[in-house]
Amino acid sequence: MVPRIVIVGAGPAGVRCAEALVAAGLRPTVIDENRRDGGQIYRRQPENFTRSYATLYGTEAHRAAALHGTFDRLRDRIEYLPETLVWNVADRHVYVASGTRQRTIPFDMLALCTGAADRLMPLKGWNFAGAYSLGGAQVALKSQACAIGRQIVFAGTGALLYLVAAQYVKAGANVAAVLDTSPRSRRLAALGKLLAQPSVLYKGVALELTLRRAGVHIHTGVELHEILGSADAGVRGLSFREASGKQRQIECDAVGLGYHLRPETQLADLARCEFRFDASSRQWLPKLDPDGRTSVRGVYVAGDGARVLGANAAEASGKLAALAVLRDLGFATAWESFAEQRRALKKFERFAQGLAEAFPWPAQQAAQLPDDAVVCRCESVTAGQLRGVIEKTGACEANRAKAFSRVGMGRCQGRYCGHAAAEIIAHAAAVPIEEAGRLRGQAPVKPLPIALTEDEQ
Amino acid sequence: MMSARFVRLAETARVPVTIEVDGEPLEALQGDTLLVAVLCKLGRVRVSEFGDGNRAGFCLMGACQDCWVWTADGARLRACSTLVSEGMKIMTREPQTPWSHA
Numbered sequence: 152m153v154p155r156i157v158i159v160g161a162g163p164a165g166v167r168c169a170e171a172l173v174a175a176g177l178r179p180t181v182i183d184e185n186r187r188d189g190g191q192i193y194r195r196q197p198e199n200f201t202r203s204y205a206t207l208y209g210t211e212a213h214r215a216a217a218l219h220g221t222f223d224r225l226r227d228r229i230e231y232l233p234e235t236l237v238w239n240v241a242d243r244h245v246y247v248a249s250g251t252r253q254r255t256i257p258f259d260m261l262a263l264c265t266g267a268a269d270r271l272m273p274l275k276g277w278n279f280a281g282a283y284s285l286g287g288a289q290v291a292l293k294s295q296a297c298a299i300g301r302q303i304v305f306a307g308t309g310a311l312l313y314l315v316a317a318q319y320v321k322a323g324a325n326v327a328a329v330l331d332t333s334p335r336s337r338r339l340a341a342l343g344k345l346l347a348q349p350s351v352l353y354k355g356v357a358l359e360l361t362l363r364r365a366g367v368h369i370h371t372g373v374e375l376h377e378i379l380g381s382a383d384a385g386v387r388g389l390s391f392r393e394a395s396g397k398q399r400q401i402e403c404d405a406v407g408l409g410y411h412l413r414p415e416t417q418l419a420d421l422a423r424c425e426f427r428f429d430a431s432s433r434q435w436l437p438k439l440d441p442d443g444r445t446s447v448r449g450v451y452v453a454g455d456g457a458r459v460l461g462a463n464a465a466e467a468s469g470k471l472a473a474l475a476v477l478r479d480l481g482f483a484t485a486w487e488s489f490a491e492q493r494r495a496l497k498k499f500e501r502f503a504q505g506l507a508e509a510f511p512w513p514a515q516q517a518a519q520l521p522d523d524a525v526v527c528r529c530e531s532v533t534a535g536q537l538r539g540v541i542e543k544t545g546a547c548e549a550n551r552a553k554a555f556s557r558v559g560m561g562r563c564q565g566r567y568c569g570h571a572a573a574e575i576i577a578h579a580a581a582v583p584i585e586e587a588g589r590l591r592g593q594a595p596v597k598p599l600p601i602a603l604t605e606d607e608q
Numbered sequence: 609m610m611s612a613r614f615v616r617l618a619e620t621a622r623v624p625v626t627i628e629v630d631g632e633p634l635e636a637l638q639g640d641t642l643l644v645a646v647l648c649k650l651g652r653v654r655v656s657e658f659g660d661g662n663r664a665g666f667c668l669m670g671a672c673q674d675c676w677v678w679t680a681d682g683a684r685l686r687a688c689s690t691l692v693s694e695g696m697k698i699m700t701r702e703p704q705t706p707w708s709h710a
Contacts, residue, residue, distance in 0.1 A: 184670060186689070191669060197639035197691065200619050251683075268671045280652050280664035281613060287668035290688075295644045296619035322617045382661025385613070385651060405613070415671075528666065528674065531658035562673035567666070598673060600684060 154480050155257055157182065157245055159237050159418060160264035162190015163462045164454025164469030166222050168262050171473030173228045175482055180230040180256060182237055182247060188222040190266050191286060192462045194294050195219065207293055209318070210354055214462070238595035240422040243449070248599055254606040260449050260476045263418050264469055267455035270413035270434075271567045272307070272516050275524035276378030277408060278531065281386030284567070285409030289315045298324035300405025304389050306330040306375055308510040309411035310355060316407075317358040320365040327403045329362060330391055332410075333510045334372030344505025347498050351461075370394070375516070377524075378406055410512055412459045413570065420592030422450045428585040429458070431507050433514055434570060435589040441493055443472035444479075451475060464499035467492045514584070517574030526575065527568045529561020537572060538579045547580030549573050549588045562598060565590040613664055614647040628697040636692045643668065643675050643687035646700075653677065653687055654700045678702055 156172060158165050161183035172179045187195040193215040196202065204212040232247065239246035244255045269284035276282065283291075283299050285307060291297045298319060304327050305316040316329045338345075345352045362369060372394030379388035379400070390400045416437055420426070424445035425438040436458050443451045453472035454465035471492040478484045520526070522535030540546060540556040549572060552558065558572045559565030565572070569590045577587040622637040629646060636645035643665050646653050652662035653675050665675035668688045675687040677698045685698065 186691075196619075199622055199639045202618060206618075268667065268669065278656070278660055278663075280662040282666070284667045284672075287666060290668040291614065291644070292617070295639075295641060296617055297614040297644055297648065298617055300613060301615055324615070324617060385662060385664065525660065528672070531656060531660040562676075563667075563671060566671050597670070598684075 153177075154259045156180065156260045156262070156476065157256060157258040158262045158264055159245070160190065160266055160454070160456065161185065161188040161222065161231070161233075162192060162264060162266050162454060163218055163465040164266070164456070164472070165190070165262070165264035166218055166225070167466045167469035168264060168453060168473040169225055169229050170221055171470050172476065173225055175477050178229060179262075180232065182232045182235050182245070184234070184236050186234055188231075188233075189215070189219060191268075191290070193218050194290065196294050196296075200296065202296065209321075211462070218466070236597055236599075237418060238597060238599060240418050241594075246594070248595075248603060251600050251602055251604055252606050253599075253603040258449070260451070260480070261422065262443075262451045262453060262469075262472050262476065263422075263456055264452075264454045264465075264472075265415040265418055265456035267412035267414050267459050268566060269311075269409040270411050270512065270570060271408065272410050272513055273520060273524055273526050273528075273534070273568065273571050274306075274375050274378055274408065275521055276380060276386070277406075278525045278528045279378055279380045279382070279385045281380065281405045282378055283405065283407050285311050285315050285407045286412075288405075288407035289318065292318055292322055292324075296322075298322070298405075299407060300386070300403065301325060302327045302403045303405045303407060304328050304330060304401055304403040305407045306332075306389065306391075307409045308333045308513070309409065310506060310510070311409055311411070312510075313355065313358040313362065316367065317361045320362060320367060326362070326365070326367045328368045328370065328401050330373045330375060330389070331369070331371045331510070332373055332375060332513045332516070334394060337511065338509040341505040341509035344501050345509065347501035347505065351502065370399075411506070411510060412455060413566075414456045414458060415566075416452075416456065417564075417592035417596040419445060419450070419452050419456075421594055421596070422447055424450055424452070426589065430585075431504065433512055433574075433584050441496075442475035442489065443468055444475055449479070458503075460496070460499045460503045464496060464503070467495040467499070471496070512570075514574050517571045518578040520571075520575065526572055527558045527561055529563050529568075530557050532556055532558050534575060537575055541576055541579045545580075547576060547582050547587060549576060549590050552576050553590060559590045564593065564596070611651055612647065612649050613651050614644055616648060625692050625694050627692050627695070630700055638692070640692045641688055642677060642685065642690045642692055642696075642698060645692045646687065652700075
């Protein structure tokens with residue numbers, strides 16, 4: 152019997168996974184929530200846009216072109232389902248919806264290449280119109296040739312902070328400032344690990360130079376206080392404290408906010424894969440063997456959806472997961488090809504560890520969040536309300552606190568408040584962060600239309 | 609209503625498309641997402657049903673669901689991942705449909 156293989160996601164991990172399976176003579180089904188392949192990092196612009204690869208992807212243009220080219224060649228040799236959401240995994244089936252149509256697809260092997268989204272720490276005022284995730288700001292530019300505002304502040308920490316700001320400057324947008332919560336000293340301390348990928352480190356340094364040459368103010372080691380503005384007019388500014396202790400306020404009409412990335416792990420959760428707590432990034436990740444096997448037979452996770460190691464690592468781990476699938480199906484696979492990808496991943500891991508140390512998740516910011524700051528943007532639940540629930544009910548676990556406070560129950564299902572909520576719970580209840588647990592994935596992983604029609608199988 | 613939020617930096621030679629937002633005509637460009645079309649002219653895409661004001665999307669990649677708009681027949685669209693088409697009519701508030709239609 153021909154094995155039924157489903158890949159979820161068509162970014163770097165999904166495409167390289169599909170490529171290796173096709174090379175072995177298989178025909179996987181690739182399910183993509185986006186209109187076009189490429190994922191977030193190599194997102195393709197609409198067909199009638201004309202910007203070049205160099206304009207869109209900068210130093211990564213050749214990689215983007217190579218991945219798109221590979222996918223174009225694969226198109227006739229895979230089942231590609233674009234604009235299709237996998238909203239549940241159960242009983243060796245994925246449940247998919249496209250528009251108002253729904254169906255189930257059985258699988259023998261499932262490779263989850265679901266990627267990552269921005270990891271967010273709430274900031275008072277982040278619910279105002281004009282506040283965006285950093286990734287969102289990047290999508291506006293890359294896929295739509297727009298800036299999110301006339302005068303933009305990029306704030307948070309991580310490599311993406313500098314990348315997006317530099318991309319905006321190059322595209323001609325007005326960047327008012329870059330505010331990094333990580334002190335510069337952390338970068339020096341992490342230098343040894345960052346040297347695991349000297350060329351990427353060099354590109355990072357070049358980004359900062361681009362910003363400085365354009366006259367953009369970069370402040371490191373800041374403490375972000377509040378996005379200023381109003382419910383009607385939206386964002387009008389941002390207040391923060393400089394590393395020197397000086398209070399500052401910057402005028403702006405848009406803010407791009409983000410703290411590195413967070414893997415999209417809901418489907419692995421629904422597939423009942425075991426998770427482990429990663430102490431260095433203070434989050435729960437699917438438990439994997441070196442080749443991407445989960446604790447559930449026939450379910451694999453690759454790319455940034457497993458842990459955030461970046462696009463190049465995603466290509467390697469996508470290929471590695473395909474090799475694992477092939478080996479588990481009884482195909483002959485060369486040991487050397489495993490070894491090669493594993494070696495590559497080790498280097499990316501060391502670099503990612505360096506990034507995590509250079510640009511740490513500011514856990515203390517959650518503890519310091521004022522009571523009137525909104526934590527849950529979906530349902531406008533404040534930090535004070537969440538703390539009140541913890542005090543009143545004694546709930547010190549994320550899912551229990553969610554049931555009482557509704558934090559994590561709204562439209563985004565905790566994607567943007569979940570990590571911060573866990574920090575607030577842990578701090579308020581005085582328990583270690585791992586004891587606060589993680590929000591369980593719930594089906595549907597994203598809201599579905601009310602009227603869904605079952606397709607004939 | 610506050611002025612436009614997004615600024616077009618390139619790709620402005622595309623074919624114009626007219627859509628209707630809350631009964632008012634709105635000029636967009638072919639290839640725009642609904643979110644971009646609206647925010648290149650207006651300051652918001654919806655009003656929070658929890659009373660904390662105007663919203664203009666957040667993640668732009670279909671994860672946060674903060675950009676829902678509705679068609680005349682009550683279908684919900686994610687403005688960030690829906691492309692405009694000529695004559696498209698959307699509403700930024702959920703239409704009041706009787707329960708029997710749900």
